Amino acid sequence: MYLIYCTGMPLNLLGLGAGGGCGVGVGLGWGFGTAFGSKYRSSRVTFQGVEFDSKETVNSKEFSKPSTEAGGARSNRDCWVVINGRVLDVTKFLQEHPGGEEVILEVAGKEATKQFDAIGHSKAAQNMVVKYQVGVLQGAKVEEVDMNDDVVDTESNTKEMSAFVIKDGANYKSISFYEFFVPLLVATLYFGYRCLTVPHY
């Protein structure tokens, strides 16, 4: 009798383990996701390590010629280029550039719009340009960049993302509540079900 009872216990414990594991796993995953998401929940968007503001806030200092003011900068310690009328200090970006630093150094201090466009840079890359803007070329008409575009860019969606985006929502608090309690409820129900259905000898 005693032996049979002992055999039943591990079964019961196994039920508890499976039930608890499922609940805790889902709960922790969702809970952590929620907490982590709330920490970064803002109007800022981070994509591949680059943070974009929702509004374009850039330096609008005017430069007369890329070849004089921006043009002295042709080394990997000080490298500026002009793309679509924007004067960019890309010194810090050189080593991060997926296409290598050489290609940018070749056009350092120059108008690089043609070369930039010729590559067919992704929308994300085009938006990234703003991050390095230190001014605009005098008389140049600079087009506004829609920062929200990059997150729907299909090509970029397939690339590695270092962070995720959670949009602001009025009812996110109630969502967090459900995210936490629904897995807990599921685990409890499962555990209850196991307790009732596993035979006790």
Ligand code: HEM
């Ligand atoms: C601030 C300026 C620039 C930024 C932010 C930038 C960003 C990027 C990014 C994110 C990529 C990865 C592919 C993509 O997402 O499109 C890339 C690739 C590349 N870029 Fe740039 N880029 C800049 C300037 C330039 C310039 C001026 C040139 C050429 C003179 C250039 C040449 C290339 C090449 C050759 C590749 C590799 C393309 C491939 O592997 O298919 N980039 N760039």
